[in-house]
Amino acid sequence: MKRTLLSLLGTLLLTTAAPTVIAQTKRAKKALIDPIEQLKQEAALSVEQSAKLGQEINDMLFSFAELGFQEEETARYLTGLLEKNGFTIQRGIAGMPTAWLAIWGNGKPVIALGSDVDCIPKASQKPGVAYHDPLVAGAPGHGEGHNSGQALNIISALAVKKIMERDKIPGTLVLWPGVAEELVGAKAYFVRDGYFKNVDACIFTHVSNNLSVSYGDAGNNGLISVKFLFEGQAAHAAGAPWRGKSALDAVELMNVGWNFRREHLELTQRSHYVISDGGDQPNVVPSKASVWYYFRDRSYPKIKRLFDVGMKMAEGASLMTDTKFTYEVLGSAWPGHFNQPIAETMYENIKKVGLPTWDANDQLLAKATQIEMEASKIEGLATKLDTIGLPADMPVASMGGQIMRSMGGGSDDIADISWALPTVVLRYPSNIPNLPGHHWSNAISMATPIAHKGIVAGAKVEAMTLIDMLMKPEIIKKAWDYYRDEQTKEMEYTPLVGPKDFPATYLNKEIMTEYKPSLQKYYYDPAKYPTYLEQLGISYPTISETQRAKIKELEAKGK
Numbered sequence: 001m002k003r004t005l006l007s008l009l010g011t012l013l014l015t016t017a018a019p020t021v022i023a024q025t026k027r028a029k030k031a032l033i034d035p036i037e038q039l040k041q042e043a044a045l046s047v048e049q050s051a052k053l054g055q056e057i058n059d060m061l062f063s064f065a066e067l068g069f070q071e072e073e074t075a076r077y078l079t080g081l082l083e084k085n086g087f088t089i090q091r092g093i094a095g096m097p098t099a100w101l102a103i104w105g106n107g108k109p110v111i112a113l114g115s116d117v118d119c120i121p122k123a124s125q126k127p128g129v130a131y132h133d134p135l136v137a138g139a140p141g142h143g144e145g146h147n148s149g150q151a152l153n154i155i156s157a158l159a160v161k162k163i164m165e166r167d168k169i170p171g172t173l174v175l176w177p178g179v180a181e182e183l184v185g186a187k188a189y190f191v192r193d194g195y196f197k198n199v200d201a202c203i204f205t206h207v208s209n210n211l212s213v214s215y216g217d218a219g220n221n222g223l224i225s226v227k228f229l230f231e232g233q234a235a236h237a238a239g240a241p242w243r244g245k246s247a248l249d250a251v252e253l254m255n256v257g258w259n260f261r262r263e264h265l266e267l268t269q270r271s272h273y274v275i276s277d278g279g280d281q282p283n284v285v286p287s288k289a290s291v292w293y294y295f296r297d298r299s300y301p302k303i304k305r306l307f308d309v310g311m312k313m314a315e316g317a318s319l320m321t322d323t324k325f326t327y328e329v330l331g332s333a334w335p336g337h338f339n340q341p342i343a344e345t346m347y348e349n350i351k352k353v354g355l356p357t358w359d360a361n362d363q364l365l366a367k368a369t370q371i372e373m374e375a376s377k378i379e380g381l382a383t384k385l386d387t388i389g390l391p392a393d394m395p396v397a398s399m400g401g402q403i404m405r406s407m408g409g410g411s412d413d414i415a416d417i418s419w420a421l422p423t424v425v426l427r428y429p430s431n432i433p434n435l436p437g438h439h440w441s442n443a444i445s446m447a448t449p450i451a452h453k454g455i456v457a458g459a460k461v462e463a464m465t466l467i468d469m470l471m472k473p474e475i476i477k478k479a480w481d482y483y484r485d486e487q488t489k490e491m492e493y494t495p496l497v498g499p500k501d502f503p504a505t506y507l508n509k510e511i512m513t514e515y516k517p518s519l520q521k522y523y524y525d526p527a528k529y530p531t532y533l534e535q536l537g538i539s540y541p542t543i544s545e546t547q548r549a550k551i552k553e554l555e556a557k558g559k
């Protein structure tokens with residue numbers, strides 16, 4: 001009762017300036033706590049009460065293990081769940097069958113909550129087991145923990161929705177999935193096709209091993225993902241090789257050219273390729289072959305330049321082999337830039353929530369996994385909260401005010417959203433530190449109490465930040481001031497995908513068709529089993545005798 005009255009006062013304070021209300025609120029403040037703080041505590045409590053739902057969503061997505069653009073079960077399950085909870089669903093957005101929006105509420109502000117949903121090829125792994133033990137050998141698996149972010153967003157959104165309904169707080173929540181993030185295949189299309197046009201701010205969530213947020217230039221690379229398809233002429237490889245024009249030779253020559261040129265490229269670039277088609281069999285000169293490149297660098301112009309060099313290599317290779325080539329853009333991402341006012345608001349809530357309390361079993365699994373992966377530090381899970389992440393282009397005092405040059409790194413197409421509207425990425429501690437990434441070992445914690453606790457901590461931060469954004473309109477205003485006056489002052493967003501490019505939704509189809517029947521046997525059934533670990537009959541944690549001995553040895557040394 002007290003709570004309801006206080007939160008009502010909070011709402012009234014925003015909508016009217018009646019002196020009696022202000023006086024009452026002041027009294028409330030003195031007597032108890034700030035009404036907005038009160039709402040935030042309520043939201044956090046409500047999140048805690050939804051921990052079970054968070055665990056179910058997380059474990060369910062883990063068991064689906066779907067690759068980019070093939071997130072069919074994931075989409076069906078999440079949209080069904082959100083629909084049941086009163087959200088209006090738009091399915092198949094931006095030409096992607098597995099993309100959707102779930103909308104609830106009325107009026108401004110419109111706040112979008114996103115998180116990736118796809119997994120990693122060949123990363124299948126039993127959760128809670130600290131060594132390689134795939135659920136289905138060769139199958140995809142959540143080796144980046146993309147099964148957890150939607151669980152976080154949904155339990156925080158439901159907590160805030162409940163408060164908004166009760167106190168009639170205006171605002172709209174839009175939940176959405178990062179489809180095919182591993183292919184950076186979707187978000188630039190969401191922006192291009194106008195799905196974020198009327199959104200005031202976006203909170204994105206991504207698994208990590210600490211609770212953190214950053215602002216400004218994220219210091220990472222953007223990229224363009226391009227497949228080069230060569231076409232030559234088939235011939236009997238022994239009987240009449242002179243009549244053949246090998247498309248595979250073109251692919252190999254392009255790669256040789258690129259690898260020589262690599263020495264003369266900027267140090268911030270990262271480029272890599274796979275031969276996606278190398279022909280059929282040795283006795284037939286390959287008439288078709290293709291190679292798929294990621295060209296990464298620190299800025300839009302640099303990425304474009306890298307792509308231009310790639311085109312030259314392809315042209316050269318086609319001249320040398322008398323073959324023809326075409327290319328297809330399969331994905332893209334800008335380098336990230338995140339919003340300072342929202343990040344600072346969020347970081348205050350991160351400090352209030354703090355890291356989860358890990359128990360001995362959580363730490364045992366983490367240390368055993370670090371030992372298994374020969375990590376640089378065998379330190380278990382994070383117990384010290386991260387500081388707020390600062391811009392990569394910020395002058396460093398200890399370097400006499402010079403800017404430390406970022407050497408680049410990975411990419412995430414959330415950056416394209418971050419250039420379209422004020423955006424932050426909330427990182428939450430559901431994974432084990434010091435692992436290689438994009439790897440089966442990164443799936444080990446992802447359907448265990450480590451992931452579940454990380455989700456609850458993250459959801460509390462998100463829910464509290466949502467309350468801040470709904471109740472204090474100046475946050476959104478400042479967020480747009482920063483976006484306009486600082487972020488985009490000298491840099492204009494031009495998408496790396498053109499008007500004629502389309503999402504490559506056919507990618508991964510064959511792999512999923514091959515593995516889905518085997519994976520289906522392991523889909524999580526929450527009606528029968530409290531957790532996925534129990535369904536699989538895994539005792540937590542499962543670690544080897546060697547790992548146990550090594551941990552004892554380290555502990556004896558006081559490490």
Ligand SMILES: [Zn+2]
Nearest residue numbers: 116144181206
């Ligand atoms: Zn990711």
